[in-house]
Amino acid sequence: MKLLFFILLVCYVSSIGALGADSDSVQSKFGVYVGAGWNIHNASFRTLPGQPNCCDNFTDAHGLNIAIGGVFRSMANEFLFLESRFGYNHLSGVFTRNESTKVIADNQFIDGLIEHYILANLGKITFEQYAGIKLFDKLSFQIGASVGFLVLKSFHQK
Numbered sequence: 001m002k003l004l005f006f007i008l009l010v011c012y013v014s015s016i017g018a019l020g021a022d023s024d025s026v027q028s029k030f031g032v033y034v035g036a037g038w039n040i041h042n043a044s045f046r047t048l049p050g051q052p053n054c055c056d057n058f059t060d061a062h063g064l065n066i067a068i069g070g071v072f073r074s075m076a077n078e079f080l081f082l083e084s085r086f087g088y089n090h091l092s093g094v095f096t097r098n099e100s101t102k103v104i105a106d107n108q109f110i111d112g113l114i115e116h117y118i119l120a121n122l123g124k125i126t127f128e129q130y131a132g133i134k135l136f137d138k139l140s141f142q143i144g145a146s147v148g149f150l151v152l153k154s155f156h157q158k
Contacts, residue, residue, distance in 0.1 A: 027074065027075050028072065028073065028074045028075070029072070029073045029075075030070070030071070030072055031070070031071050031073075032068070032069070032070055032071065033067070033068070033069055033070075033071050033085065033087065034067070034068050035065075035066075035067040035068075036064065036065060036066055036067070037064075037065040037067070038062065038063075038064065038065065039061075039062060039063045039064070039065045039091050039092065039093050040060070040061075040062055041060060041061040041062070041063075041093040041095075041120070042059070042060055043058055043059060043060065043061065043095070044057060044058075044059055045057070045058055046058070048118070048155065048157070051157060053116065053157065054116075055097050055099070055116035056097070056099070057097070058095040058097055058116070058118065059097070060095070061093030061094055061095040061096075061118075061120065062093060062094060063091070063092035063093040063094055063120075064090075064092060065089060065090065065091055065092075066089070066090045067087055067088070067089045067090075067126075068087055068088055069085055069086050069087015069088060069126070070085065070086050070087065071083060071084070071085045072084045072085075078134070079133055079134045080131075080132070080133055080134075081131075081132050081133075081134065081140075082129070082130070082131055082132075083128075083129075083130040083131075083132060083142065083144075084127070084128065084129055084130075085126070085127070085128040085129075085130075086125075086126070086127050086128075087125075087126050087128075088123060088124070088125055088126070088151075089123065089124050089126055089148065090121075090122070090123050090152075091122040091123065091124065092119070092120065092121050092122065093119075093120045093122070094117070094118070094119050094120075095116075095117070095118040095119075095120065096115060096116065096117050096118075097115075097116040098113055098114070098115055098116075099113070099114045099115075099116065100112070100113060101113070101114055117157065117158050118155055118156070118157045119155060119156040119157075120154075120155045121152060121153070121154045121155065121156075122150065122152060122153055123150070123151055123152030123153075124148035124149060124150050124151060124152075125148065125149050125151050126146055126147065126148040126149075127146070127147050127148075128144060128145070128146040128147075129144050129145055130142040130143065130144030131143060131144060
C-alpha cells in the first residue's frame with residue numbers, strides 16, 4: 001500500500017507544474033511546481049558522531065517532503081517533450097525508538113517506557129531532466145533522472 005501511494009504521489013507531483021498557455025502551438029513553456037509527499041527513511045545506527053545516546057538502534061523514520069521550483073518544457077512535436085526542473089526538496093524525518101524499562105515510583109519498581117527521538121532536517125537542491133510523451137490532453141508519461149546536492153543537514157535530539 002505504501003508503494004502504491006508513493007507511485008501515485010510521484011505521478012501527481014510530476015504533473016502539477018503550472019506551465020503557461022494551453023495552446024499546442026507553444027513550443028516552450030516556463031512555470032513553477034509545488035509538491036508534497038511522505039518521506040520514508042531506512043537506517044541502522046546507534047548514535048550520531050560526537051553525540052551521546054543510549055538507544056540500541058534507530059532503524060526507520062518518516063516525515064513530510066516539500067518540493068518547490070521552476071520548470072521548463074520544450075515540445076519536440078505534438079506528443080514528445082523534454083522537461084527540466086530546478087528546485088528545492090525538504091526531506092525531514094523523525095527517528096523514534098521505544099525502550100521498555102523498570103522505573104521507581106512510590107518506592108516500587110513499575111514498568112516504564114523511554115522514547116529515544118531524533119528529528120533529522122535534510123534539504124537538497126535538485127536538477128531533474130525528463131523525456132515525456134503526451135498520452136491525452138492532461139496525462140503524460142515521463143522518464144528521467146534527478147541529481148541533488150545536500151544543502152541542509154541538521155538534527156535535534158531529545
